[in-house]
Amino acid sequence: MSLDHNLGSFQLAPLLCLASLIYLLSNIIFFITKRSPKVFLLDFACYKPPPTQMCSKERFIERFKIYGNSNEASIEFMRKLLRRSGLGEKTYMPSNLLRDPPDLCREETMREVETTGVNVKEIGIVIATTSNLNVVPSLADMVVHRYKLGQNVLVYNFTTMGCSSGLRAVGLAQKLLQVHPNTYALLVSPENAKQTIYKGNEKSKLFINFPFRVGGAAILLSNRSSDHDKAKYELIHSVHTQTASSDRSYKSIFDEEDSEGIWGVTISRDLLAVAIEVVEANIRALGSLVLPLSEKIRYLTNYFIRYFNIADVKPYIPNFKKAIEHVFPHVGTKPILDEFEKNLGFKESF
Template sequence: MAENGRYSWENRLFKTLNIAKANYMKLLYHHFISYLPHLFLATLLMLLLPRLSALTLADVDELWSQTQLKTSTVIITSTLLALLATLYVANRPRPVYLVDMAGYKPSSNHQASRHTVLKQFESTGTLGEESMEFQRKILERSGIGDATYFPACLLSRPIKPCLATAREESETVVFGLVDEILRKTGVQAKDIGVLVVNCSLFNPTPSFTAMIVHRYKLRGNVITYNLGGMGCSAGVIAIDLAKNLLQVHPNSYALVISTENITLNGYFGNSRSMLVSNSLFRMGGAAILLSNRRADRRRAKYRLIHTVRIHRGADDRNYTCVTQEEDDDGKVGIALSKDLMAVAGEALKANITTLGPLVLPMSEQLLFLATIVLRKIFKLNVKAYIPDFKLAFEHFCIHAGGRGVLDELEKNLKLSPWHMEPSRMTLYRFGNTSSSSLWYELAYCEAKGRIKKGDRVWQIAFGSGFKCNSAVWEALRTVDEVKENPWIDEIDKFPVHVPKVVPIAP
């Protein structure tokens, strides 16, 4: 026994030393590639320095006379260079700054435990025993806690969702967000030049943008866009749209509102593929104020670096993995396909293939390129290399779509529990608030005091269609004073590491 124990101990030690050695070699490789340009320049300078030091004034005069430059040539060359510089300055992309953001936190009247949620769906009398048991299991494994929020009509008895209560939910969230973002930034409503609102499942007439224009008396030439039916990744799409609009409208503010409406989208049937959405989606929203005014750089929190959008809707499996449809009894719900995780993985791979060259250090790009060459050209059975995105980003905000999605991305991107904490905590505390979940996660990082000047943030979102969208931000300052944050006063109340199964108390 002792002999076996000794060998086991030695094997573990040997394995640990091998891992440490591999990590050390990889770190040495990264440093070598990072400093390779500097080494090349230093070597070149050392070779040229002896010759440069031997030059005399006569040598310089002779070199100048050999070029035979004329005054007219100098003037023409200088004029062309000045013209090119002017054209570059006039046409370079305008910087887009995130001045501030707001995450909606409903009142305690909207708070409901998982047990309450089960009782509410049971009270409808339309769910059978098997469906209720399935709903319980999904809730226990969802990663959602007992302090999430529902619209008032879904917590009343009897449950009577209608257009009026759906409008009430939307107005409560959206107007609350606009009030808060205007108060936090000090921007006047009349100064907003671009307004973009995204809400997938509820598209009233007049639209969300019209509701905001009417209530806040926005100016008549405000540019408005209302995005519907674009899924949980629509928040990044809205940011991308606002970014493009700010490129052609100088000295402007853009207000982006990301929300979802669940009043009319609770499912009261017995299709298991549709019951999953009842366990995940919750009430919430976020407002983001963007600016292209250079004067706002001093007070802005972040600068938008990249947006990458991937749409795989041309493929049947991708297109049908998340659909709004009727079940056999005519009840409308959101059906989630069993292929969802595989589809999401493929979409993520396509997204990071596009984003990687924009953000990864050269050392990681070379490793990634090498595996592609070995696999595609030489047809070798080499495992696909997953770049280490921790070298490119300090913070990860992954859409809190569900525990399974977060588990899969943590494994595929090789992230630590610390990197996943904002996403898991957002899912636990607020549930899946659709396109706004990314902003609850960023607010969590701020409330924890994690955002330092120069930090880079990667937001990743998935949506029906099927889409995978990314946004990359750079922190312009250290966020050390957080006010009106949805996490304030409760940042340490909930467990960071949520168990995979949390039984529902009776």
């Protein structure tokens, strides 16, 4: 090998190293810049109805006698359901003079935006959601009209999607904020029981009369890095479990008329079991994301022992306290909460 060849190789080595370094740095920069932006919860506000709309259990029954067409047997059944529902004596119901339901959140939404110092024109995403309220114009369009938002604002409206509609909206907002940089998302979620009240005597439809009341909430989310220090929370995971493909789940809550032609929402006997199954499936999916490795190993070990019949052991319930400080489960009815605590090992103090 000649001396000239060795010198050429020696001079080429630094260039190769420099090129490799540039390639590595460019990949690192690409990875950092392409990462999904963090999503922050800047603030939230809740609507509380005036004291004149406060309604005790007995007052609800008395008003229902006037409003509905139910017989004494149905009234007594409603009274029994209320006693077991877990609802207190200071819930709120819609009054005859109640304004258009979407107005419930307007003042609180405006107050929230003002206290955070956010310019309304900087809101790029609006999502309105309600479990059962269906109005025209839509709730989302009412928000856009109220604040005179621009034509390029992304608008979504969720209706009749049940108790999970609020969380679905949060999940959608997170995904939208991860692809639309430097913007805000406003979520508005009013609730009003007026449209769901059933006036007949079919027991499976009377259940819907007591869980829903009047209220509302507004949430302001941001993906701006400058909001990191003033944000209340960071949204890390949003896990949605969909079981509508199952006939049992799909038919557990259904909108239909009774034998007398009175509209109502049927609650099937499968609802409690279906609700618990969905919650457990959702918790398992979330657990795989947040539980520490030690709990995952314990869970998998227990699963394989039971699967291969190595020993007769009870299913292992992971210790979620090692990853989660606060749990806010579905609060539709007390039986669902009781089953939730029993099946997942959560106590009231958790």
